[in-house]
Amino acid sequence: MSAPLTDRIRLHEHYFRPFLSREQLEVRVKELGMALHDQLAGANPCFVVMLKGAFVFAADLVRASRLEGEVCFVRTSSYSGTNTVGEVKLLIPPEAELVRGKDIVLIEDIIDSGYTMKAFLPILQQLEPRSITLVTLLHKPDAQRVEVPIDLIGFTIPTKFVVGYGLDYDGLGRNLPAIYQLDESY
Ligand SMILES: O=P(O)(O)OC[C@H]1O[C@H](OP(=O)(O)OP(=O)(O)O)[C@H](O)[C@@H]1O
Numbered sequence: 001m002s003a004p005l006t007d008r009i010r011l012h013e014h015y016f017r018p019f020l021s022r023e024q025l026e027v028r029v030k031e032l033g034m035a036l037h038d039q040l041a042g043a044n045p046c047f048v049v050m051l052k053g054a055f056v057f058a059a060d061l062v063r064a065s066r067l068e069g070e071v072c073f074v075r076t077s078s079y080s081g082t083n084t085v086g087e088v089k090l091l092i093p094p095e096a097e098l099v100r101g102k103d104i105v106l107i108e109d110i111i112d113s114g115y116t117m118k119a120f121l122p123i124l125q126q127l128e129p130r131s132i133t134l135v136t137l138l139h140k141p142d143a144q145r146v147e148v149p150i151d152l153i154g155f156t157i158p159t160k161f162v163v164g165y166g167l168d169y170d171g172l173g174r175n176l177p178a179i180y181q182l183d184e185s186y
């Protein structure tokens with residue numbers, strides 16, 4: 001059954017329909033937090049958050065993990081509209097002194113083509129962390145172009161552009177509490 005028209009949202013010229021509800025996100029993020037807690041029991045990790053998209057997920061995941069640790073922010077950029085431009089820019093690099101020798105929890109909102117992580121992981125590895133645990137809320141396996149070692153995945157989703165819960169379409173939609181999927185019937 002299609003979603004009621006009132007649930008549809010418009011961002012710029014595109015329409016998006018409800019895809020993952022606030023409740024589904026809350027339940028899954030708690031599960032991911034517990035999994036991290038079990039995997040890193042006793043560690044004092046450094047959470048590395050990929051800005052901008054992962055800021056909402058990271059805020060919930062860090063608290064759900066109940067792990068004590070520093071938080072550090074990194075910013076990459078490679079999307080224009082709904083397409084990757086291929087080249088990954090590192091706009092805010094990681095802080096070397098927070099990463100060296102630490103167990104890193106790398107928090108990403110989405111792995112789509114995989115180009116962002118493929119470009120960023122070697123930069124992180126050069127700083128010689130003790131370990132890296134890569135957590136992504138969303139993964140589009142059919143869109144992935146390069147190998148990425150993902151440790152924890154929230155939701156495996158189809159190859160359609162999504163927004164909300166931190167993810168944007170050209171600067172809009174990050175504030176939405178749920179996740180919406182591009183509706184190509186308009
Ligand atoms: O696997 P990929 O195809 O590389 O796509 C994933 C990346 O794309 C988005 O970032 P973006 O470059 O749009 O920057 P943003 O987080 O500031 O929105 C998203 O937050 C991921 O970091």
Ligand code: HPA
Pocket residue numbers: 053079110112160161162163167168169
């Ligand atoms: O589907 C997406 N939505 C928002 N940002 C993204 N960056 C890569 N894929 C996506």
